[in-house]
Amino acid sequence: MSANKQEVCLDHQLCQEMEGYVEILTTSGKPVLNADTMKKFKAICKKSDMYVEHAYHLLMTRLDMDHSEIRLSAFQMINELFVRSHIFRELLLQNFQMFIELTVETDYNLPLPLPKAAADTMKQKALRAIQEWNDKYGEDYKKLALGFNFLKNCKKVDFNGIRARCEEEQRREREREEKQRKINEERIGKVQKEMSEMVEDMKSSLMEIKNSFELLLPTLDNFFIGSTDIDASSSAQTENDGYDKDAESINSDTKTTVKSPGILKQDDSSIDDDEEDDDEEEKDFEDVADEMSRQHFMQVHGLGGAHYNISVDLTPGPVELMENEDTSAILTHLKDQYRLLTSKFLPAVQKWLNILSKHGGSQTDVKKAIYLKTELTQAKNKYHDLKVIPEEEKVVGKADSDDEFEDVPEKEGYEATITPQRRKENGSSSSSKSKKSSTVTMATSNSDQSESASSSQGKKHTKPYWSINNELLEHDEADPTSFIANLKKIKAETAHLCSSSTASAPSTSKRSNSTDSVAEPDEKKRKLVENAPVVPYGVDLEHWGNQDKIEAPLVVKYDSLHRFWTPKDVEHCQADKEGIAEMTKRAISFTGKFEPVKWKCRAPLPNGKLCERMDRVKCPFHGKIVPRDKIGNPDDPNQPPQPLTAEQEVKDLIPAWQDPELQADIEAATGLDLGSGRSKGKGKGKGKGKGKGKGKQPKYPNLTNIKASTNTARSRLENKVFNRATMKRVNSAMDKVSYKHVRDRFGNQFNYSMNP
């Protein structure tokens, strides 16, 4: 009853899925099953015994197929299910005799099918499996024990040998594992040793890096120490104050988010406090009266609503750092450490991690390594984030003068079009700008830290009470290195330029103006020159215009072919004309554009189709390409007849001795490809022929093709020797010989001559 119920529940879709899996697994042609597919298959089987039964039937049909690879896979699946399902065991044991026949070859009338390797593997595996099954289930499944005994006693299968072999293999496996374990241990031990040696170095290096960063970029914690610049903190403070006020006045409903990374750590506590306060107050503000007072408050302050989200972004941007005397030492040190870190420590840690994870190192070691790696990568990233502006520019500037301010005007000098009247204002403004740019290089950062950092750096360059006027007064025009002197110089130059040209225009335009009269030939020449190719200088260029004067190079001719002994007077011979041609000709690569051929030959072919060849001018089979109508006749009736059809040509191509039929016969007999098929099939379109020529794709490409004719010496000989015609011929010849023999001997005797 329940079975019937289950049968109703058997899902058709799942059954199909199972069939699919069976198909995939059995036609894979591999000696081992695909674990994933098998898992899915088993998952379906696990659902109910009905599916197991279905699987049993599927597998038995597969096992019955005439291909050992299919059988092998099916057997492996059976093995998987056998050790799992009671129902499957019962079913299989009911038909165990057939199973044995199909896998172990108990019936010699039914040998295992062809791929012999697979068949042998299957036989071995099946015997081993049966033995294992018997050890495990023999007591409970009588028929299994009987089958085992049958194989053992009647079929004389050496199960003891199999068992021994199995044990031997297991032992070897164990030994190998042991060996592997030892190697692993050794490796891990080595890593541990290395770690213990290097960790200290790493830590100290990390500490050094950390300290140098602290020196370079003081954090907010220790930022205020001895610093006069409190911009950053004050801004943060004001934000905070505002926030506090908000929190107090707008009360609990205002949700304020402050994204405050590390720098604002000291503020976090205060925010937390506020929020706690908020929470406490929240309970109190549930009554209506309070609501009223809040609305009143909002009205008073002209606020739209009580819900505001204020977000303050305080993420630090990229940090730029100017290298100078104070920092250079630290920076070089940092660089060294960085190099050490990237070249030595990080790869080492990576290697440890690999080894530990691969060979199952202890958890603590792995953790330690991971921790080290994160530390190192953090340090590395920190270094990457830091943009160090090298000192070189400044060094150049210093060479000119001691004044660091001097490096800026160089840039100003490029502005040639600057007007003298504007220059004055510009001079002052630009100088102030330049001062700023020289001192505070970064302007992109909106963070307090970077700003403060840069300003703290800038402080060192900046003289506290500096002004451009002071600076200007300090120098006079006599000093050629001074700013004033430079300005004067530039002024003089521009004045000179203006006087020489009629208008203050760029030099190119001036030239075009002056050469207006001879414009046209020049224009032509220029165009030609533009188009003219550029070739390297050569002999032909040297004798341009008088080509006949080119002399062929002299070639030294040695009569003696000896390596050391040469005749005294060497004959110099002129090379012939080829030598000259070699020298005067140049190979120039074609620079034109490739135009694909868009037309086809379309000459009618004997098979009713049109020629598919796409030649530019002339089809090798059908001559010059001409416009043709739908059926391939040329539009122009006066067209000369086609020289040759493809077929004729092919026929002509094959030499007379190559009779295609004979060749096919020889091929059939020898099994060698002599190319008769090729020459025959040549007339057909090449594009099509290729796909067809390979023949139909086999249904299961993974399986070994057992029907493929075996081209062995024996089969070839068999083909020849047992050929019907050959036998007939040979027999008749032999008959003739024997008849002749008899006639010669006994031909004159009465009784023999009567019945020959």
Next chain:
Amino acid sequence: MLNFLSSRESGIDDPNLLRGYESTKRAVSLELSKHRDVERVHYGGVNSLDLDVVESRYLLSGTTDGTVHIHDTVNLTGDVKFTLKALANVSRSNKHKHKHSVETVQWYPLDSGMFLSSGGDKQLKVWDTNSMVPVDEYEFKGIIYSHHMSAIAVKHSLVAAGCHSSSLQLVDLKSGSASHMLKGHQGSIFSVKWSTRDEFLLASGSADNRILLWDIRSSKGPMMHLDQHNGLESDNYFDGCTSHGGYVNGLCFTQNGLHLLSYGTDNRLRLWNTTTGQNTLVNYGRIRNDSKKCVQFSVFNGSRTNFVFVPEASNIKVFDMHNGNRLSILRGHYTQVNCCKLHRDYQELYSGGNDCNILIWTPETDKAYDDHIKAQKREQPASGRSERNSFVRRTGATNDTWSSDEEES
């Protein structure tokens, strides 16, 4: 069953009714025994089996390598799991053993102190069971495919021996010589059987496709031959006056002797009326039979229905004798089954095949054995660790062991 018992107690029913009912029930439910085994002493296929008539206790078996074995079927150990011990053997090293295969073995019907064996070495031997030596030997001209002694004979002690090349001879144990030669067959005689009703009636099946019934008191010829077409015109000339379309290699009378069953290589089983010689035309379907020697099969006699146990290749098929329905297939052997013998009282079936096995098929009407095992477990929960372990393993082995990795992901 309780109903039957109470009515039996009060005498309402015929005493045979309960017995017939129960035995029939048991006979249909035969299964490969889980707790009874036969000690493995056979090195060749088992050709013939017989249980002694007196006690139905001793199982006699003859093998293809000329040995004869006797097993005791009674379990006196008190343990449920039981292996039938071989009591006596004519082993391969015994000088008296048959040179070739033993085709037939049979107990002397009146006493288990004597048995007969015959075989491929053309010898019929009469053995003394106690000393296991042949007391008499008869040489024939051809291979003896089958011999039989009448179980009900009181006026004669004749052994019928069917031999190769169409000679059917009767050996008189009293005189110790061949007394008759029955002529009539034209081929080797594969099977001979005495009637269970008439002590002078003998049936023989032969390679000439005919079954002949003899009255041994008349020496003229066969009393009747059994015609599969019941005298009707046959469509085939050669088919005329034959019992089977192939060799007849198995014969068996029912217990009451009214019917004869025959088994032929035309893959048919036929049921004959012995008094009229009519084919009853019961259709048992096609039963594959390609054995070229005698096949022993058994009939179970219930009160109303009879069952036939017929070896078919490596299985044994159970049929209802009168309507030809197939009741079950007993699968257990791995090669050809040659013989089967039903225990008269216990409804146990013993079968021997070419795979050197004698299998015991016991009625599995209830889960008695499993219950027993469970009871055993309850009785001795903490007695023997090893026993408990074995039980745990047993129940564990019949369970499903799907591992958790087959969970659907």
